[in-house]
Amino acid sequence: MRVFSSTYTFDYSWPEVSTANWQKYCPWNKTSSHVIAVDTLSREVDPITGILRTERLITCTQTCPVWVSTLLGATSPTSHIYETSYVSPADKRVTMCSTNLTWSNLLSVRETVVYEPDLSCSEPGHERTKFSQEARITALCGGWKKIKEKIEEASVERFRDNAKKGREGFEMVLEMSRRVWENEKEREAREKISA
Numbered sequence: 001m002r003v004f005s006s007t008y009t010f011d012y013s014w015p016e017v018s019t020a021n022w023q024k025y026c027p028w029n030k031t032s033s034h035v036i037a038v039d040t041l042s043r044e045v046d047p048i049t050g051i052l053r054t055e056r057l058i059t060c061t062q063t064c065p066v067w068v069s070t071l072l073g074a075t076s077p078t079s080h081i082y083e084t085s086y087v088s089p090a091d092k093r094v095t096m097c098s099t100n101l102t103w104s105n106l107l108s109v110r111e112t113v114v115y116e117p118d119l120s121c122s123e124p125g126h127e128r129t130k131f132s133q134e135a136r137i138t139a140l141c142g143g144w145k146k147i148k149e150k151i152e153e154a155s156v157e158r159f160r161d162n163a164k165k166g167r168e169g170f171e172m173v174l175e176m177s178r179r180v181w182e183n184e185k186e187r188e189a190r191e192k193i194s195a
Contacts, residue, residue, distance in 0.1 A: 001138040002152040004159045008167055012174050013127035014092045014117045020177040021094060021115065024170055025058070031169030035060045036078070052087040058098075079103070092117050107151065109159075111135040131167070135159050 010017055025035040041055040058081040079102035086095045094115040100107065111133065118128040137159065139151040 001136055002156045003134065003136055004156045004163070005132070005134040006160075006163055007133070008131045009118050010115075010129045010131060010171070010174060012129055012178065014115065014129045016174060016178060016181070017115050017129040017131075018087060018092075018094050020170070020174050021096075023173050023177060026173065028176065029169045029173050031165045031172070034062070050089055052085075052089075054085045054087075056083045056085070057081070058083055062102075106140055107155065108138045108140060109135060109155065133163060 012020075023029075025032045025038050035058060037057075037059040039057045039059070041057055043052070043054045045052050060079055060081070061077045062079045079100065081098050082101055083096060083098040085097070086093075088094075094113075096111075096113040098111045098113075100109045112135075114130075114132045116130055118130040121128045135156075137152050137155045139148040139155070
């Protein structure tokens with residue numbers, strides 16, 4: 001098993017990040033063009049805790065090294081990921097857990113992402129959000145230790161590259177969302193003045 005982990009701080013408030021998170025795979029995010037579809041399987045709010053729990057199926061195209069796809073017997077570039085997310089407004093925490101469904105008998109990828117306020121930021125009126133990500137990648141190739149290690153290493157490297165692109169894309173989504181929110185606030189202010 002190999003573990004990939006990273007942390008990052010977004011220069012946006014937790015409400016902005018937790019709201020924009022649902023737009024991460026929107027068509028104008030060019031870094032997520034590999035995502036074909038995002039299907040919501042279930043969504044419910046716990047009446048006691050207020051936690052929003054959502055299950056989604058994410059369908060995307062994946063490219064991997066030819067030797068890995070040959071070894072895994074990959075005949076289609078389409079893959080499916082199952083994601084469960086928990087949004088806790090009381091704790092100001094978004095937790096997203098995902099696992100691959102495609103090739104899961106040969107390669108297991110379990111990822112956990114958390115968004116929460118960056119409490120180290122003490123500037124009044126300037127909120128930031130801390131992002132932490134961990135992926136546990138395990139090749140399930142029986143006793144072929146060298147092949148297993150190579151697949152895990154290649155998968156971690158690919159995950160690292162994709163994580164960087166994903167953060168850059170999410171920054172674009174956050175910027176666009178902030179513009180929309182600011183325009184909406186300006187429109188509401190104009191309506192109040194004219195009323």
